[in-house]
Amino acid sequence: MTSPRAVRPHMSKRRPSGDGMVRKKEDGRWERRIVVGHKANGDPIFRYVYGRTQKELLSKLHQSIETYQDVELTEDSRMTLGEWLDRWLDDYKAGTIRPSTMYGYRQYAKHYIKPILGDKVISRITSTDIQRMYTRLKREGRVHEHPEYGHQLSDSMLSRIHAMLHHAMKDAQSAHLIAKNPTEGTVVPKPNYRPKQILNEEQLDTFLEAIEQDEVWRDFFYTELTTGLRRGEICGLMWQDFDEKAGTLKILRSVNVPKRGELEIGETKTSRGRRTIHLPPSTAARLAERKKHAVSQWIFPEPLAPGKPVRPSAAYYWMKVILKKGGLPHLRFHDLRHTFATHALTSGVDAKTLSGILGHTNASFTLDTYTHVTPDMQKAASDVVGGFLEQIFGKELKPWQRDANKAPAP
Secondary structure, three states: OOOOOOOOOOOOOOOOEEEEEEOOOOOEEEEEEEEEOOOOOEEEEEEEEEEEEEEEEEHHHHHHHHOOOOEEOOHHOOEEEEHHHHHHHHHOOOOOOOHHHHHHHHHHHHHHHHHHOOOOEEHOOOHHEEEEHHHHHHHOOOOOOOOOOEOOOOHHHHHHHHHHHHHHHHHHHHHHOOOOOOOOOOOOOOOOOOOOOOOOOHHHHHHHHHHOOOOOOHHHHHHHHHHOOOOOHHOOOOOOHEOOOOOOEEEEEEEEEOOOOOOOOOOOOOHHOOEEEEEHHHHHHOOOHHHHOOHHHHHHHHEEEEEEEHHHHHHHHHHHOOOOOOOOOOOHHHHHHHHHHHHHHOOOOOHHHHHHHHOOOOOOHHHHOOOOOOOHHHHHHHHHHHHHHHHOOOOOOOOOOOOOOOOOOO
């Protein structure tokens, strides 16, 4: 005979029911409980509803019945949010996200979520609790000082914390730990991202002159400026990815370094990130010449350890050095990618083709990202980057668009 603990009793969808007892507590409040689920042995799981008057109790009772409509919570609904986050990270996310992302999630949970709501039973957390936590985080700021923001918690970081918690709660709802996701309906400041920047024609000339004086980095930054690769992608390029005869480059991997972590060589940011792009003739020629003197399997190896790919942090550091030497404004590495993409659009490359070059999920994302490219900007493109990149590409201004349909899928 099968033990009643071995099989969870089948419960059809139903409205939560009370046990028929309304009573007045010693503190003057009125109380009634409703059944919201069952334990493994079939015993009911109760939720208690309170009101200062019978009328208030009735109103809250109706709200609770609506909340738990067609909900069958399990015994795990009694675990705390902190316990669920640990289980979620270990059992749900491990192996499905990058180690660097996992590291970030654990830091968010440890330093920001658990200290405020970690000890509260997950099924009792409300949207109000979540909203108050966000308000408190903005007020109290970061645990560790940021070199740019200090202890201020940026809107973008709060948005990332919210995104993580939203997904954790969504999985908790699917696992019958909560009736609804309490992060829904909360208000989170929209990330205040810096505006995209591109170098103007004069600045580009200065940047080119500066990189040509640096034998170690000139090919790296020239390739970046003419392909728009993500920083991790260009660091992860190997000679086996370069087809000298076809003038193509396969993007198959990305290099990442989590904070205080070791070098990671993993997949590209998205599945669409695995792609083959056609190189401008000048870039293909540079790589072909570089290959003659290669001492590593990596196209851009670590200067002092050629057996390893160059570290993304080193690329960013030397970009800042070059910018400073040239008296150029501060840029993020990603702004070199923006420079390439902006020029491509203003020069007439269609969004679908550019989306494939950049490794975006779809053309709509590309257009949303570069909505700043307007007809007026197309007219001004030659004053910004058009002339510069046209000199680089020669008359074959759009080699990628010309052969876009010929590029083999990796």
